[in-house]
Amino acid sequence: MTEIPVYVFTGFLGAGKTTFIQKTLEDARFNDGTSTLVLQCEDGEEELDESRFANKKAVHLEKIDDQEALTEYYLADLLRKYRAKKVLVEYNGMWLFQKFLEAMPDGWMIYQEATFADCSDYLVYNANMRSLVGDKLKNADMIIFNNFKEGMDRMPFHKVVRSVSKRCNIIYNYGDRMEPDDIEDPLPFDVNAPVIDIADTDYGVWYADLNGKEKEYEGKTVHFKGLVAKAGKLPPNMFVIGRHIMTCCAADIVYGGLACRWTGVNALKHLDWVEITAKMTLEKTRIYNNDVGPILNIISCQKCEKPDPEVVSLGG
Secondary structure, eight states, X not given: OOOEEEEEEEEOTTSSHHHHHHXXXXXXXXXXXXXXXXXXXXXXXXXXXXXXXXXXXXXXXXXXXXXXXXXXXXXXXXXXXXXXXXXXXXXXXXXXXXXXXXXXXXXXXXXXXXXXXXXXXXXXXXXXXXXXXXXXXXXXXXXXXETOOTTOOSHHHHHHHHHHOSSOEEEEEOSSOXXXXXXXXXXXXXXXXXXXXXXXXXXXXXXXXXXXXXXXXXXXXXXXXXXXXXXXXXXXXXXXEEEEEESSSGGGEXXXXXXXXXXXXXXXXXXXXXXXXEEEEEEEEGGGTTEEEEEEEEEEEEEOOOOSSSEEETTO
């Protein structure tokens, strides 16, 4: 069965969903000519301008005004109609997200769920419609707070998000720039444990913490699941393991990989998913362009099922 990537954008009216989708479809890196179905589940003040899309003929807009129309049969029929290979969803902030999840046809996989908020009314929405606010946060990869102003206190917004999700990446949009949330929360793993256990959702957090702190992790043992990379010419008994990490949006997904050493490397294939326990050393290797970097010396390694979610964010 063909896997259909689904990108979901949630939030209340006026939060900035349409503007973000417009920019996404103007970006040729995302809108690369692949047939794309766009489901618009509400009528906002902004309209998508198809004339500015990077590949106009590849984008097919469908409006859904009634949530009862969200059925597996209807969505599958639209996919066949346009022969779409990926789906974008502008979801109605007043609809529970479970309705869409129940309607997704077989093969549809959510690659990104982002929620948008106008910071001028978000705390009011949270005070009066907390269940709907939480509904859009619990599985979100990121939230973008639009219309943020200089001097505004980030803490109330941070607390709302973190009360629902520890993994949601928080971004503040000041108009001329976007800034990630800089309020530190306790790490979701114990760096002083005999074996640092990295949960499937926390690889992005660990990878970001490791960056610049390599010496603090030297000599420590870690355990996590990752995707094997064996492309290119690698040193003997070496491979790379990592996860795909979304830094901001779908166009900014990168593979965050680390060098591994294991005598059993020949048992692995490129793009295998494995669960490893390894001790970290710092060494020079051509994998890091002959710079010193972390080497994971494998203690145990076994193939496993790919984790859910497959793509993680820097926020977990």
